[in-house]
Amino acid sequence: MARPVLKWVGGKRRLIEEIIRLFPSDYPERTYHEPFFGGGALFFHLEPIRGSINDVNKRLINFYRVLRDNPDELIEIASKYTYEKDEYYRLRDRFNEGPLEDVEDAAILLYLNKTGFNGLYRVNSKGEYNVPFGKYKSPRIVDVKRIQLASSILKKIEINSERFYSVAKYAKKGDIVYFDPPYLPVSDTSDFTAYSRAGFGYDDHMLLKDTCVELHEKGVLFVQSNSHVQPILDLYEAIDGFRVETVQMNRSINSNASKRGEVNEVLITNMPESC
Template sequence: MVFYAQHHESVLGESATIDRTPFDKFSVKPFLKWPGGKRWIAQKLALCISKRLSNRYYEPFLGGGAIFFGLCPRKATLSDINSDLINTYIQVRDKPEEIIDGLKKLSVDKESYYHIRKEEPKDLVERAIRFLYLNRTAFGGIYRLNLNGKFNVPYGGGSRTPELLWRDGLIKRASHALQGIELAVSDFEKMMNKSRYGDVIYCDPTYTMIHNNNKFIRYNEKNFSWKDQERLSLVALRALKRGTFVLISNASYYPLCELYHPFKPIKLARKSLVSRKSKFRREIQEYIFVLTPDEIE
């Protein structure tokens, strides 16, 4: 169940008429499973963003790209510090048929999984194929690197397979949506500093808290620290002053409110989907900060 702060209901509501001019008239399903992904609220966030977007869309913590694929804007800059992730998006955009052909050749079983997990191909298409294979066959679709930058998620087993990537047309539809889209390996600050009036930025960083700085689950070999949270808030507020509409998903953690004052968070709640058994899925609470240019002096 999703809960909204009462005074913000109109922000993510569904009553306004949308000008679809900056968008293609479709949305597509993301091709990646991603920890902390926003599929569960992508429709509402995409609607909120579409009311404000008149120029370029920025997503500097790309991950599974659920919001981008819900929007399918014609002008977008998508970035992440994960070079393998961005390479996968580039290859899906530019060489979807090669990706599909390569995936079809791979066996899905425990022995094959661990063999492929150990490989480190140099060819960029092969790296993307490996990335997609692991994403679709690893336990829970989790992406996790150890301190040495090595993927270390165990085999998922069961019905996990990359087959739906071509069977359901996920790769081809994603490739179409990504045509003409800028993709970059970059720290968030560099990309966000490019935004101007009429742009929209959506940020979904790894959630880190002050007291948990060194114990938070790692999705990359480098943690997103509390100092990064502070830096993100400063960069976001600077973008706001340039006339950029900014949305930031984050942990339900009160000290974050001080970083984005006077903007109050929308409070959300959902069930974690990491565990296979529903009885072990705990409720996760989150904030979304909506930074609106016309609400500042």
């Protein structure tokens, strides 16, 4: 079974079985699309035979294209980097100064992801990566087997960097789409969506709802994960053919330690219960 190459805040590793439980039994044979890709925990678990991935973070998408098309060069360059504080800030500066060749950009992103604080991807208002050096005992920057396996899976996949609703152009009747959008915050201080310069507000969630309705009308199956907040429930609970299920997730990242632990989230889907 494949695993994500990058660490990613908001990854769905702990929610995978709950999501798959909603899928039809023949899901391994279906085309799969993921418009908010991030670290791709569900994607790599599923190992789809065909489909598409997408993210608005263009440097992240460049990483996955390099991972798919040039894994050996990615391994070669990233293996030269050392886990040292001075090296980290030197490469972070180079990453920010750019522009870089695609493979070097991807290699530095991999390095920063494995050695930066908490595996965050965060940029400031200028679009500069500003995550500080992370303290680890012995971080594994280049996992050759994981990279090679991920590359082989991606060979069959179209990789895009567009707005999420572009999936409606690709998805066909019977396909499966998984949406993992930046969650509508439970509170004003719980927003961990600053991995790209573009925000994602309530209007975007309304547009996402419209996209789900469009896919439903085309016969495309979807699952969306989101926060358990009243505005999200109000958007979806009254739509014919949709259902909203509450699941518990363990939240390990929060600036307030007392707010870590189990929280309610929702899975929104048009999958028939008989699936």
